[in-house]
Amino acid sequence: MKINENILNSKYFDEALEHLLKVLAIPSEQGEPVKGAVFGAKTKEALEYTLNLAKKWGLKTHLDADGSYGFLEYGQGSDVFLIAPHLDVVTAANPDKWEHHPYKPIIKDDKIYARGALDDKGPAYMVLFAFKYLMDNGWMPKNYLIRIVFGLDEEKEMRCLKKYVRDFGAPTIGFTPDGVFPCVYAEKAWSNVNLTGKYNSSLTIRKGIESQDYNVVIDHVIYNGDKTGEIAKYLTKHKIENQIINSELHVFGKPAHGSMPELGVNAAIWLLKAIDEVKIHHPLAEFVSKYFFDSYDVKKIFGDLTDETGGLTACIGYIKLEKDKYKLGINFRVPATKLDQIHVIAPLEQKTEPYKMKVAIKGNLIPIFFRKDRKIVKTMVEVYNKVTGNNLPPFPMGGGTYAKVVPNLIACGIIDNLDNASAHQYNEWVDIENLKRALNVYANLIVELEKS
Known part of the structure; x- marks a missing residue:
């Protein structure tokens, strides 16, 4: 399937941005557990907002009984292609130290400022709307059941995805839109x-x-x-x-x-x-x-x-x-x-x-280590460099992602240089251009990885 970048970066990006700004306004920091929301009411609010979008698109969704995670799925089969972003965020301490309120997202100088803009709601919504573009344009997976699972405890102990694996087993293949492009072949x-x-x-x-x-x-x-x-x-x-x-x-x-x-x-x-x-x-x-x-x-x-x-x-x-x-x-x-x-x-x-x-x-x-000549690593590098015109290798990273707790998962995106990463800082931000690039890369990546 050939991706139409113009349509993706206009119609689909605009729609993704509209909903991203709404979910960024939800302060999904972990809170006291309540019935049906083990990581707090606000984490579940962000999850339900996201799953309700998928329901409107006619997709099957699943909400874990205690609110640890939720997912949408598309296609059929016993082999699962898993995509795993997270919607929880670290505490936005000292909001008076922010130039803009952490939960009143604002676009300024072609950047979105808000807690979670980079880590990980921005990437989550780019991969979600990349998938919507594929679905709307008739793409149907032939080899895998596609499942996008949204976790709510990535920033602390990753209990959400540990529970998902206990409930549904490990995927055959997959990625988490977190970390750096083209992909993270090793995590400390x-x-x-x-x-x-x-x-x-x-x-x-x-x-x-x-x-x-x-x-x-x-x-x-x-x-x-x-x-x-x-x-x-x-x-x-x-x-x-x-x-x-x-x-x-x-x-x-x-x-x-x-x-x-x-x-x-x-x-x-x-x-x-x-x-x-x-x-x-x-x-x-x-x-x-x-x-x-x-x-x-x-x-x-x-x-x-x-x-x-x-x-x-x-x-x-x-x-x-x-x-x-x-x-x-x-x-x-x-x-x-x-x-x-x-x-x-x-x-x-x-x-x-x-x-x-x-x-x-x-x-x-545990640490994660994928051989650089492994097929999934090579595919991710090839797709990213083809889409962007760059010539970047896979990177190691000190950060931790869901790849640590979900077998066969690898991290990728949405920036390609950690020196400018704003995650967990005051005035967390993400470039609009980085989001558009990620939308395009993820659409191509889903198609190419599903062929493997």
Whole structure:
């Protein structure tokens, strides 16, 4: 089937954009579980909005009983071609730090600004309307049942797609519209680790918004304790924004994706460094100041673990320090050829022992590695380069996608350069041209992969 790019990028893109702006306005951050919405009412609202579109198109849909996921399907057969975007988003903390409200999407300078514009509602709606174009123009799959499943827990533990696989089994082939183009042939392992300990002090530290988003650089912490003025002076000297409000010191950083902590400014690390510098004794402040300050690869603990997927990175994404105990949550992205128990947990336990800390894995996900000569990788690269006129290879990535929990799934799109990725940051945005390109690539990709 030949794709008509002009029709795709006018009629279908305009319709996709109309609905994308509506779903971006739904704050589908995870919330308290309610009946039929295990990840919160707003995640289910985004899912139901999307499935209702498919119903209007005459498609069969399925909504999981507890609201973990939902899907539409087209065609028939026992072999499933799965496409798996996600509609949940990370917390849009400190909306006053955004140039535009995170849930009032706006188009400015040929970009859409909103939480989820890049990760992952923009890609989700491009693949959805690429599929609609194919369906409207008479395309019918010959080899597979096409199923587009929308998950609601990608940003935390991916329980949604784990449950889908338990319920319906693994697909024969598929992709998740997440990551980078042409495709992601390797993903680092992913481990959330808690460091906990007991220590009596007069200090308290908490996140500005109490959330368990380990994979986001902490952008706001609140301190209550001794030497507030000295700590504030140290932070100001180093150009870290801070403010004393009702005798508490608020420290502000800059959020970033957990796989790229170097793009952010971690308010928790800076506060702990300041506490250590003004000679307030606390084991957590001493440990973080010694090993994590200005060190995203933490080589003082782990050495150089670099392989072809890159080096280890560490993102401190959670902190709670009370007067008699403390907890620090760290998101590690571990090179694909390394083992978290051997290369992360063992050396971490050795270094934390003098501080009497306990180390525990909160959750982990395996690495992904597709051979570059595998047919699906070669097809994705060929399709992308043919559509765009580029000549890009497949990429490795530190980020984690549904490919980690769904066999035979590979990630692709919608940008081709992670250096400009705005996911998890203030003022998250996506280029209109990137969306149009993705719409075209996904339409061609579905057709070509279905032939395989």
